[in-house]
Amino acid sequence: GAVVSQHPSWVICKSGTSVKIECRSLDFQATTMFWYRQFPKQSLMLMATSNEGSKATYEQGVEKDKFLINHASLTLSTLTVTSAHPEDSSFYICSASSSGGSYEQYFGPGTRLTVT
Amino acid sequence: AQSVTQLGSHVSVSEGALVLLRCNYSSSVPPYLFWYVQYPNQGLQLLLKYTSAATLVKGINGFEAEFKKSETSFHLTKPSAHMSDAAEYFCAVSSNNNAGNMLTFGGGTRLMVKP
Numbered sequence: 042g043a044v045v046s047q048h049p050s051w052v053i054c055k056s057g058t059s060v061k062i063e064c065r066s067l068d069f070q071a072t073t074m075f076w077y078r079q080f081p082k083q084s085l086m087l088m089a090t091s092n093e094g095s096k097a098t099y100e101q102g103v104e105k106d107k108f109l110i111n112h113a114s115l116t117l118s119t120l121t122v123t124s125a126h127p128e129d130s131s132f133y134i135c136s137a138s139s140s141g142g143s144y145e146q147y148f149g150p151g152t153r154l155t156v157t
Numbered sequence: 158a159q160s161v162t163q164l165g166s167h168v169s170v171s172e173g174a175l176v177l178l179r180c181n182y183s184s185s186v187p188p189y190l191f192w193y194v195q196y197p198n199q200g201l202q203l204l205l206k207y208t209s210a211a212t213l214v215k216g217i218n219g220f221e222a223e224f225k226k227s228e229t230s231f232h233l234t235k236p237s238a239h240m241s242d243a244a245e246y247f248c249a250v251s252s253n254n255n256a257g258n259m260l261t262f263g264g265g266t267r268l269m270v271k272p
Contacts, residue, residue: 138258145206
């Protein structure tokens with residue numbers, strides 16, 4: 042149980058284009074989803090937290106107009122990287138948690154974005 | 158604010174040797190603590206978690222961790238390393254950012270296992 046998927050697993054796009062990454066909870070309802078960014082050989086940095094039906098809460102330094110997050114249902118959140126640039130190339134990981142007190146997050150397999 | 162420090166960005170052990178990965182945390186409230194493992198180009202897999210029950214927590218793949226409040230530590234151990242344990246390990250502490258229960262990660266420790 043508690044499986045989270047991401048699509049696509051990897052994507053290459055040209056500079057200036059937009060890319061959408063999907064995060065789905067397959068067997069539970071995710072009241073909260075999180076988006077992380079991970080550079081090579083580094084830890085995960087939280088970008089934003091989203092609750093179903095609400096606007097995402099972005100961490101300091103994360104451009105909300107560049108990284109658009111939508112959490113329209115209890116099983117789907119999307120991250121859209123708008124006007125991508127090479128410095129946006131990174132590994133993006135989502136996680137999801139359900140309501141309750143376990144504080145546990147279930148992680149997706151990640152999406153490798155390369156902007157050329 | 159919460160923070161996590163993992164001592165040693167790289168740890169190398171021989172196959173069959175004890176694995177010890179260190180994690181110290183800072184938290185203003187009783188913490189929930191987690192250890193995750195990450196294999197190359199994959200997401201994170203939960204190894205174990207501490208949620209204020211037993212201080213010695215047993216996880217998957219033979220790993221365990223002990224919560225020591227006096228030392229603000231949550232070190233990860235495994236009695237005998239296996240080649241398949243080679244991976245990146247992250248310690249994390251949970252807190253609430255008013256939007257959800259967020260995780261703050263340590264810098265990670267890369268475990269290398271020598272044959």
